[in-house]
Amino acid sequence: MIDTLALLTSILTITLRAGASLIYGAIGETYTERSGILNLGVEGMMLMGAVTAFATAYYSGSVWLGLLVAMGVGATLAALHAFLTVTMRANQVVSGLSITLFGTGLASFLGERLGPASNNFNLVGMVGPRFSPIEIPGLSEIPVLGAFFKQDLLTYALFLLVPLAWAYLYKTRNGLNLRAVGESPQTADAMGIDVIRTRYRYTIVGGMLVGLGGAHLSLAYAPGWSENITGGRGWIVIALVIFAMWNPARAVLGAVLFGGINAVQFRLQAGGATTIPSAYLNMLPYLVTIAVLIAMTWWEALSHRIGAPAALGTPYTREDK
Amino acid sequence: MTARITQPTVSPPVLQMRSITKRFPGVLANDRVDLDLYAGEVLALLGENGAGKSTLMNILAGLYRPDAGEILIQGRPAEIHAPRDAAAFGIGMVHQNFMLVPTMTVAQNIVLGIADLAFVPDLGAIETRIRELSDRYGLKVDPRAYIWQLGVGEQQRVEILKLIYRGADIVILDEPTAVLTPQEAQDLGRILAVMQAEGKSIVFITHKMAEVIAFSDRVCVLRQGRVVATKRTADTNPRELARLMVGREVLFRLDKRPAQPGDPVLTLEAVHANNDKGLPALRDVSLQARQGEILGIAGVAGNGQQELAEVVTGLRPIKRGKLLINQRDLTHCTSLEAIHAGVSHIPADRVGMGSVGDMPVADNIVMKAYRMPPLARQGVLNRRRILDFARALIDVFQIATPTPQTHVKFLSGGNIQKTILAREIDACTDLLVAVYPSRGLDVGATEAVRRRLLEQRDEGRAVLLVSEDLDELRTVADRIAVLYEGRVMGVVNAEEADVETLGLMMAGASDPVIGDAAADPGTEGGRTQ
Numbered sequence: 040m041i042d043t044l045a046l047l048t049s050i051l052t053i054t055l056r057a058g059a060s061l062i063y064g065a066i067g068e069t070y071t072e073r074s075g076i077l078n079l080g081v082e083g084m085m086l087m088g089a090v091t092a093f094a095t096a097y098y099s100g101s102v103w104l105g106l107l108v109a110m111g112v113g114a115t116l117a118a119l120h121a122f123l124t125v126t127m128r129a130n131q132v133v134s135g136l137s138i139t140l141f142g143t144g145l146a147s148f149l150g151e152r153l154g155p156a157s158n159n160f161n162l163v164g165m166v167g168p169r170f171s172p173i174e175i176p177g178l179s180e181i182p183v184l185g186a187f188f189k190q191d192l193l194t195y196a197l198f199l200l201v202p203l204a205w206a207y208l209y210k211t212r213n214g215l216n217l218r219a220v221g222e223s224p225q226t227a228d229a230m231g232i233d234v235i236r237t238r239y240r241y242t243i244v245g246g247m248l249v250g251l252g253g254a255h256l257s258l259a260y261a262p263g264w265s266e267n268i269t270g271g272r273g274w275i276v277i278a279l280v281i282f283a284m285w286n287p288a289r290a291v292l293g294a295v296l297f298g299g300i301n302a303v304q305f306r307l308q309a310g311g312a313t314t315i316p317s318a319y320l321n322m323l324p325y326l327v328t329i330a331v332l333i334a335m336t337w338w339e340a341l342s343h344r345i346g347a348p349a350a351l352g353t354p355y356t357r358e359d360k
Numbered sequence: 361m362t363a364r365i366t367q368p369t370v371s372p373p374v375l376q377m378r379s380i381t382k383r384f385p386g387v388l389a390n391d392r393v394d395l396d397l398y399a400g401e402v403l404a405l406l407g408e409n410g411a412g413k414s415t416l417m418n419i420l421a422g423l424y425r426p427d428a429g430e431i432l433i434q435g436r437p438a439e440i441h442a443p444r445d446a447a448a449f450g451i452g453m454v455h456q457n458f459m460l461v462p463t464m465t466v467a468q469n470i471v472l473g474i475a476d477l478a479f480v481p482d483l484g485a486i487e488t489r490i491r492e493l494s495d496r497y498g499l500k501v502d503p504r505a506y507i508w509q510l511g512v513g514e515q516q517r518v519e520i521l522k523l524i525y526r527g528a529d530i531v532i533l534d535e536p537t538a539v540l541t542p543q544e545a546q547d548l549g550r551i552l553a554v555m556q557a558e559g560k561s562i563v564f565i566t567h568k569m570a571e572v573i574a575f576s577d578r579v580c581v582l583r584q585g586r587v588v589a590t591k592r593t594a595d596t597n598p599r600e601l602a603r604l605m606v607g608r609e610v611l612f613r614l615d616k617r618p619a620q621p622g623d624p625v626l627t628l629e630a631v632h633a634n635n636d637k638g639l640p641a642l643r644d645v646s647l648q649a650r651q652g653e654i655l656g657i658a659g660v661a662g663n664g665q666q667e668l669a670e671v672v673t674g675l676r677p678i679k680r681g682k683l684l685i686n687q688r689d690l691t692h693c694t695s696l697e698a699i700h701a702g703v704s705h706i707p708a709d710r711v712g713m714g715s716v717g718d719m720p721v722a723d724n725i726v727m728k729a730y731r732m733p734p735l736a737r738q739g740v741l742n743r744r745r746i747l748d749f750a751r752a753l754i755d756v757f758q759i760a761t762p763t764p765q766t767h768v769k770f771l772s773g774g775n776i777q778k779t780i781l782a783r784e785i786d787a788c789t790d791l792l793v794a795v796y797p798s799r800g801l802d803v804g805a806t807e808a809v810r811r812r813l814l815e816q817r818d819e820g821r822a823v824l825l826v827s828e829d830l831d832e833l834r835t836v837a838d839r840i841a842v843l844y845e846g847r848v849m850g851v852v853n854a855e856e857a858d859v860e861t862l863g864l865m866m867a868g869a870s871d872p873v874i875g876d877a878a879a880d881p882g883t884e885g886g887r888t889q
Contacts, residue, residue, distance in 0.1 A: 211480055211481075212477045212480070215468060222463055229421070229423065230443065230474075231442065
């Protein structure tokens with residue numbers, strides 16, 4: 040009994056930690072897509088966030104500076120996406136994919152160049168400062184729920200960020216305007232909302248959060264840098280946003296689901312209690328994501344719910360004749 | 361309907377537009393336009409489609425920037441760069457396609473984008489204020505309803521409320537009655553009167569003479585981007601306005617011989633079909649169109665007309681019921697089978713569905729005939745024959761295009777429609793389905809389209825004409841069926857149909873006066889408007 044509780048607590052702890060970067064990414068991408076901009080560059084931006092966060096923290100000794108740089112890098116790449124798709128009216132899918140390709144390549148290149156000379160300039164294998172889990176005395180000893188109180192600072196921050204992100208979107212003037220821009224830019228424009236500025240603003244804010252998600256990977260979840268540290272999490276984020284129906288609060292559910300399966304398969308492998316080849320276990324989170332996505336989309340279609348922002352993916356200009 | 365008496369205007373205009381010029385690629389939309397608007401008046405902006413009415417008002421609303429000219433508000437120059445500036449000057453516009461976010465509530469839509477809205481808006485207080493205003497102006501609407509739940513008339517009321525809520529003094533309405541039943545249009549007239557009494561100035565854009573006379577104090581007529589006349593409504597008449605609008609004497613006449621209906625071509629038996637959202641769009645529809653007759657379909661947009669046309673042309677599956685073409689069961693036919701059965705289709709969306717903008721006129725014209733020799737053999741196209749074929753039809757249908765190779769997107773709306781007509785009429789052997797065929801066309805092109813429809817009828821084909829223009833239906837069709845929420849409310853003979861009766865049926869009253877007009881629908885000659 041005690042053991043089961045301990046196991047559950049430990050699985051939930053890992054679940055939350057594994058889900059944190061996804062939640063940051065999903066909130067960011069939700070905001071971006073709510074403005075009508077689809078950013079498929081998440082994977083590349085996350086990787087760039089992870090590598091720059093770690094490198095900065097490694098040399099400066101400050102995780103906070105690392106965090107800041109990762110957010111800046113995410114914002115810069117997002118601003119590039121916004122320039123291409125909002126101002127130049129480029130195809131959003133193509134632009135996003137380019138940013139992922141560019142970010143993935145550059146992150147991997149930087150990982151092999153930014154390291155110390157002693158390690159042949161490679162960052163892989165270096166140990167730097169990190170956000171360590173902080174156990175809150177008393178609360179962290181509660182069985183199972185105690186998992187919520189043995190997290191790192193970035194995960195704790197989500198306890199605040201998620202409700203705020205939700206309330207901002209649904210309860211404030213800015214959230215109303217943002218949703219209008221994504222649903223009907225013509226209407227928003229006619230109502231005096233600056234569509235261009237709104238799209239830039241939330242694409243960049245989204246990029247900052249995605250960069251932050253990347254930083255969580257290299258500074259907290261799996262401290263250090265390794266090639267492809269995201270393991271495709273950028274893509275999972277995009278799936279999560281759909282799964283969450285563009286609602287930041289619902290994104291948590293998806294992230295916990297993904298993180299949970301990750302934690303369980305991790306446990307299974309670590310415990311050696313299974314004969315299932317590890318390749319299949321590694322696959323599990325992704326397979327479940329696909330299955331859930333299909334089921335969700337199906338269900339939404341059956342119940343005639345309106346999901347995606349109506350103007351998602353379409354550029355806007357006023358004087359279209 | 362009589363014109364209202366205007367108070368003599370002594371105060372200076374609240375709004376002056378001076379020498380406004382606006383160019384779009386290849387088009388001079390507004391050419392040195394001058395316009396004055398006085399406090400508490402209703403000004404009608406009359407003109408054909410493409411005359412530049414909407415462009416001029418979009419400039420005022422801040423959606424377009426003029427290339428030249430200036431705007432004075434209360435005598436002072438006003439720089440309007442964006443809708444936000446227009447709102448600050450008290451200018452609000454109800455656009456033709458409504459500017460509403462369907463997934464938001466009425467209250468959310470009304471406060472959307474207001475600059476000094478609280479960071480966390482108090483929706484309760486906002487709803488109370490909306491209720492007050494809606495009582496005062498007789499604009500009945502539930503502030504908590506979602507826009508997608510509302511009918512078109514209600515959505516228009518939300519649009520007007522939105523402007524009043526924001527304190528607009530100058531209200532622009534772009535073709536407000538186009539989407540309304542005649543009764544709803546009368547309600548709108550009452551609302552305008554209340555607004556006028558509250559001191560608001562109103563500009564409404566229209567191309568319907570009757571509305572100018574009924575609603576306005578003054579009228580400004582635009583033609584090809586220029587102001588051709590500004591008159592007090594009391595000093596003019598429909599005939600003069602029509603002449604000013606078109607630039608020549610207009611005869612509201614169409615030579616129409618009595619119909620000589622033969623065997624049924626199209627038969628629908630208790631047809632049910634869904635719309636794109638999977639909701640019932642056609643319910644228990646039974647109709648018949650015979651050789652040599654035009655069956656008109658009336659109804660407020662969105663009551664199943666679109667789906668009816670798609671069912672008949674094999675584009676939409678039938679859930680229940682039967683579709684017969686020349687007594688052949690085509691209930692579950694594909695669109696190609698419908699084409700082979702001799703059905704032609706002039707779709708409502710002529711740019712999206714009726715033509716391919718990035719392809720030459722010639723290719724658009726042969727898009728149905730290309731399968732047959734001599735245009736193609738064993739799947740290989742014969743370009744020379746295709747061009748000859750296209751040239752012949754361009755000639756017959758008087759399509760104004762520089763060459764047969766010109767891409768369709770460079771043609772005017774009227775000529776795009778003629779291109780579609782050429783293709784569809786050439787291929788038509790039995791049934792012609794025409795959906796809003798004259799919508800947005802100028803008088804000349806409209807006349808051409810209507811003549812072609814009558815010509816098809818006189819050659820013994822059946823024509824299904826879907827239209828929102830009751831005058832068009834009464835002039836061109838032989839019988840008129842009215843659709844309301846996917847049901848046939850009744851079928852009346854065109855010459856017995858008065859606007860009042862049709863209007864009631866369009867609003868859901870089942871055929872109030874006339875019984876089912878299955879009787880011989882012979883008509884007398886031309887009819888005047």
